[in-house]
Amino acid sequence: MKQSIRAKQKGLGGLPLGIATLAAGCALLAGACSLLLDTSVTQCTRDKDCQSFAGTVCDVQDSVCVKPRDAGTNFAEAGAPVDAAADTCVGPAGCFSCAPSNESEIISHCTDTICVPFDNKRLTLMADDGSLRPLP
Amino acid sequence: MRCLRVFLCTLVTIGWLDTRPAAAADCADLPSPVFVTGSTAAKPILMQLARYLGSLAAPITIVYQGQGSCLGVDAVLSATLLQGTAVFSTWDSSGTEVKCDVSEVSPVVADIGVSDVFASTCFSLPGGLPTNVADFLGPVQAMTFVTRKGSPEMSISAEAAYNIFGFGNNSGVAPWDDETAIFKRDALSGTQQMIAAAIGVPAVKWRGTGTTGSSDLQNKLVGAMPVEKTLGILAADVAQDNRALLNILAYQHTGQRCGYYPDRDANSNEKQNVRDGHYAIWGPMHFLTRIDGNGVAIKRAAAEVIGYLAGTKTAPAQLDLVAFEAQHHVVSPCAMRVKRDRELGPMTPFTAASACGCYYEKMANGSTACTPCTRSSDCPVQTATCSYGYCESN
Numbered sequence: 379m380k381q382s383i384r385a386k387q388k389g390l391g392g393l394p395l396g397i398a399t400l401a402a403g404c405a406l407l408a409g410a411c412s413l414l415l416d417t418s419v420t421q422c423t424r425d426k427d428c429q430s431f432a433g434t435v436c437d438v439q440d441s442v443c444v445k446p447r448d449a450g451t452n453f454a455e456a457g458a459p460v461d462a463a464a465d466t467c468v469g470p471a472g473c474f475s476c477a478p479s480n481e482s483e484i485i486s487h488c489t490d491t492i493c494v495p496f497d498n499k500r501l502t503l504m505a506d507d508g509s510l511r512p513l514p
Numbered sequence: 515m516r517c518l519r520v521f522l523c524t525l526v527t528i529g530w531l532d533t534r535p536a537a538a539a540d541c542a543d544l545p546s547p548v549f550v551t552g553s554t555a556a557k558p559i560l561m562q563l564a565r566y567l568g569s570l571a572a573p574i575t576i577v578y579q580g581q582g583s584c585l586g587v588d589a590v591l592s593a594t595l596l597q598g599t600a601v602f603s604t605w606d607s608s609g610t611e612v613k614c615d616v617s618e619v620s621p622v623v624a625d626i627g628v629s630d631v632f633a634s635t636c637f638s639l640p641g642g643l644p645t646n647v648a649d650f651l652g653p654v655q656a657m658t659f660v661t662r663k664g665s666p667e668m669s670i671s672a673e674a675a676y677n678i679f680g681f682g683n684n685s686g687v688a689p690w691d692d693e694t695a696i697f698k699r700d701a702l703s704g705t706q707q708m709i710a711a712a713i714g715v716p717a718v719k720w721r722g723t724g725t726t727g728s729s730d731l732q733n734k735l736v737g738a739m740p741v742e743k744t745l746g747i748l749a750a751d752v753a754q755d756n757r758a759l760l761n762i763l764a765y766q767h768t769g770q771r772c773g774y775y776p777d778r779d780a781n782s783n784e785k786q787n788v789r790d791g792h793y794a795i796w797g798p799m800h801f802l803t804r805i806d807g808n809g810v811a812i813k814r815a816a817a818e819v820i821g822y823l824a825g826t827k828t829a830p831a832q833l834d835l836v837a838f839e840a841q842h843h844v845v846s847p848c849a850m851r852v853k854r855d856r857e858l859g860p861m862t863p864f865t866a867a868s869a870c871g872c873y874y875e876k877m878a879n880g881s882t883a884c885t886p887c888t889r890s891s892d893c894p895v896q897t898a899t900c901s902y903g904y905c906e907s908n
Contacts, residue, residue: 481860484791484852485770491786492779493772494669494764501677503686510673513680513719 541602541614542622544575546815551579551596552586552628553704554727555655555749556799557603558842559835560628563822564605566833574815577614578603583629583704584636590627590647590802591637597621625816627802630655630704630749635711635857648805651798651853652823654845656750656776656788657708658795659763664741669764669773675713678745682721690745695738696722697731697746705749711858712767712795728752735760750776751843754783767794783878785845789871791852791861798847799823825866836870836902840877848902849874865908872904 469475473488505511541547545568550560557580564576579602588594596602597616604612616622633639633649643649659670667689670678678685682693690696699706701717705728710717725731728748735746736759753762762780764773774787776796787793801820803811811817821827822835825847829835836846848866872884885905887893893905900906 478791478863480862481791482769484861484863485767485794487790487792489787489790489792491774491777491792492764493774493792495772496669496671496674496764496766498671498673501673501687503677503681503684510676510714511681513715 538600538612539614541575541577541604541616542620544577544604544614545573547575547577548626548813548815548819549577549579549596549602549622549624550626550628550819551581551589551624552626553583553630553799554580555630555704555751555844556628556652559653559823559839559844561605561609561611562835562838563819563833565607565609566830567819568605569607574818575604576819582702583631583707584702586624586627586629587633587636587800587802588627589624590804591633591644593623595621596624625803625811625813626819627800629800629802631707631797632800632857633802635707636702643802646804647802648809648811650801650803650820650824650826651847652801652825653839653847654785654788654796654798654850656785656793656796656845657705657712658748658750658753658776659709659765660735660746660748660753660760661763662735662738662741662744663759663761665744665761666742667745667761667763669766670745671766671773672713672768675709676715679713679720679722680715689740689742692743693722695740695743695745697725697735697738697744698722699725699727699731699747705747708797708857709747709795732756732760750785750788754843757781765793765795770794783840783843784875785843785849785878786875788845789849789851789874794858796845797854797857799844828868836874837877840874846870846874868901869899869906870902872906873902876904 467474467476467483469488472486474483474486475488476483478484478487503511541549550556557578560576560578564578567574567576579596579598585594589596597618597620599615600613602614602616604614606612629636633643659675661667674687674690677687678690678696679698682696683691685691698720701707701720703717706720707717710720722745723734725734725746731746731748732752735744738744748760750762753760762775764775764780766773774792776785776788776793777783778786785793788796801823803813803816803820806812811820818827822829822833825835836848839846840849848868848870850864850866851871852861853864854861872882875884876882882904885893885897886903887900887905888903890898890900890905893900897905897907899908
């Protein structure tokens with residue numbers, strides 16, 4: 379069961395630690411926080427945003443800081459499946475941390491660039507089996 | 515009265531003479547002309563190269579006609595004859611564009627066809643290119659989704675774009691469900707064809723409001739309402755030159771769970787995510803030419819032009835194409851860390867013989883975190899090669 383740091387910890391003055399960190403982080407990471415402030419449920423967009431939470435990484439799907447084991451074990455920050463055999467190459471949030479050799483490893487390679495997830499639940503018209511509709 | 519008539523008649527005659535186009539030079543008479551035709555995206559780089567080649571002791575003249583990617587491919591594959599008045603561009607040493615003519619009695623065959631997309635994207639080529647034609651890969655372009663400034667949207671997925679451009683008003687992806695605010699190019703556009711390959715909607719099946727070119731699309735997008743429903747496509751160089759009017763969306767490719775900008779973030783210029791493959795919609799410019807049995811361009815001057823554009827010929831200091839390309843939002847081949855062999859095909863790792871990623875970043879953003887160097891012994895183990903003045907990884 380995935381459990382975010384935001385839900386588990388409290389910061390100074392009884393504020394949720396996530397909010398306290400968000401405010402402090404904004405002073406340091408204006409660029410990243412401009413993204414964070416666009417939505418009230420976004421805690422992070424990359425691992426660097428979680429530096430205040432020792433031992434955590436960004437789960438980009440839920441935009442919260444989580445322990446690495448909770449962060450979607452087979453998905454990188456980029457989100458593509460990582461070769462399960464490459465356990466030694468699993469970085470923060472499951473990103474591929476070794477030298478990439480194929481497309482899967484390239485698009486899931488660890489990166490500190492900004493990413494902005496698009497929630498495909500916004501797609502309301504799908505085929506009956508949940509796949510994309512055939513083109514007209 | 516008679517004098518007045520003569521005077522007026524003279525004025526009319528002079529006026530008539532002045533309205534006729536001045537006779538331009540015959541392109542074929544220029545020093546060592548190389549005829550290039552195709553994608554309009556290549557024009558700024560060709561201009562920069564033309565200034566240098568024209569200044570050589572044995573000058574080469576680039577003669578260019580912009581007419582779309584697939585027509586550029588066709589010009590070489592079919593040896594289409596080119597001719598026309600004031601439709602061919604050359605450039606003087608200051609970069610000023612000068613027109614020249616090719617008469618209909620002496621038409622020419624293009625030496626180089628320029629395309630934003632692979633030849634097989636334009637035409638069915640089950641056996642590949644003819645053996646006497648080669649495709650040399652040049653600077654990399656990224657194609658982007660854009661909205662009008664003020665839209666709250668920040669990213670788009672391949673699946674969302676499939677529904678929007680494949681179904682239009684019936685996209686089912688709010689707020690992009692109004693074809694009057696969704697702008698496309700046309701089926702021959704390199705931008706549309708490359709994005710079509712990424713999202714799985716053939717270029718001929720796109721829904722939305724048609725436009726005649728990048729400028730037209732931009733103008734229509736900026737005037738469209740309501741703002742939140744706007745969506746269009748542009749090459750990154752056009753989009754990034756117009757950031758005051760447009761937002762570039764992060765793109766989440768099939769299989770990714772997060773969208774990426776072409777650059778490190780929405781405001782930088784170094785194309786980090788294109789260069790390392792996190793941003794998927796990119797492709798090299800293509801320079802097609804006829805070759806001999808050794809794979810060398812038949813026309814020596816054409817080989818010279820292609821060598822610089824493909825980065826296989828070292829440019830002198832006064833021709834800093836890496837800096838020029840960085841400032842014009844296309845990626846020099848030597849700055850890429852991935853490559854692909856077909857349209858939106860699988861990426862594989864790539865390192866240029868003389869890597870220039872750090873220098874490119876410096877030229878694009880004005881700064882780089884890379885270690886400066888004068889020789890490889892200045893560099894740490896992880897980035898052991900000194901190239902273009904910075905320590906690069908192998």
